[in-house]
Structure formats: structure tokens, C-alpha cells
Amino acid sequence: MTKRAAVMVDVSANQKEAPTSDETTRKGTFSYLGCLNSSVQMIDDVVLNIAAGFLSTADMIYVTLYELAKNPEFQDAAYKEIRQIEEEDGIINVHNIQKVLFLRHLWYEVLRVYPPIPFSTRKVDHPTHIHGHSIPAPHYLMYFKLAVGHNENIFSNPEKVDPERYKGFRRQDVLKMFGPFGFGPRNCIGQKLAELITIVFLVSVVKQFKFGLPEQNFLDMEALVGLIPSAKVLSVEERK
């Protein structure tokens, strides 16, 4: 059985612990909350994961549109790149979508500045040393990616949304910088789907519409379990 398949079948194992850092299978994705012991709950678990994944994806698309609206030069750069790819290849589809870099890098910036899941947790099940720190076992660790993404020792001018900072970097190296999808065997199984949905959607709307912010509107983020945009503030205009 593959690791990816395990999430669908092993949730009935009723594992009551948070995932450990070196777990090799995806046992009981949410069952460590201690609430899974039937097939109905198993389905509930899978649906909850997927629903949560799509909610994060939708929120991050919204925030990316907000950044496009706030920065008309981003819209121009994204539109120009789309037109250039279409001139070269005729159409943007599954074979050349990797060429869409500006919107992809803008989305990475949105994930860095406004991570919808701002932390990940792991159980340390054996004594561990990380960068000179000794961590006894058992112990629970929280990795706070919101803080990492805003750390000026890691990112210059961290509050600035700047898609250019990822120019020349490979996808896997960018995602390692701040871990929006977590790390290791328990990382997000939906990350590539989320990226594909986002880029396909953004290409299609940026081609047709221009986004604006009426009355200098400002997007506030609410911190619930994750970070979500608190209000819908955009205006939309069809491209002529």
C-alpha cells in the first residue's frame, strides 16, 4: 500500500497521538484527536480533511486576488506573462502551465505572509538535538510558520509581498523556506492539487478581469484555528 493510500484506510486505527516526526505511514490523520472508531467517523475524517484543504485553497486564492488588486503592477506583470505564453504556445494547458511563474510566485508570497495554517505540530518520541537544542521525549513541538515567514533574519523586508524573491528558485526549495504545507511523511497530500487549482483559476480570471480596491480598502485577517480573510473587499471589472 502506498503512503498516499494509507490516509484513506488507516484512519480506523484510532491512533490517539499527534504524528511523530519520522512516522512513515499516514495513520489516522485526525484520529489523534481521539474521536475515530467507526467507518462513519472514518468518512467524516477524510471529508473534513478535504473540506479543510479546499477552504484553505479558496481563502488563499482570495488573498492573492487582494494582492493583485492592491498592486496593479502585479496584474500587469501577470497579464503580460499569460499573453506571452499564449503567443508562444497558442493556449495554456496542462502541458505548459509550469511556465506561469509570476502568479505562482505571488501565491507563494501569499502563503508566506498569510499562511492559512500558521503552525504544524509534532510529537518528539525520542530525545532529539536540533541546532544545539536538546529536546527530551516525550515532548510536543509546534513549528510556527507565520513567525518564520515574517522573520527579517530569513526574508529581507518580510512584510513586503514581492514575487521576485523566488525568481530562479525551484518549487521544492521555496516551500522549504517557510513550510506552508508542512514537512516529511505527514505533509499536505493536497498541495500540488491546491497549486494547480489556484494557478488555473488565477490565469483564467486575470485574463478576463481587472481587480480593484474600492475606497482604499484593507484586508484584515482573522486568526481562528487558521488565518482567514475577514471580509470581502474587492471590486471587479471586465477587461476591454
Ligand code: HEM
Ligand atoms: C493552500 C492550500 C493548502 C494548505 C496551505 C495546506 C496546508 C496543510 C498543512 C500545513 C498540513 C499539515 C502538514 C504537517 O503537519 O506537516 C496539511 C495537511 C493535510 N492536507 Fe493540506 N493544505 C492545503 C490544501 C489541501 C487540499 C486541497 C487537500 C485535499 C484535496 C489537502 C489535504 C490535506 C490532508 C489530507 C492533510 C493531512 C495529511 C496527514 O496528516 O497525513 N490540503 N495541509
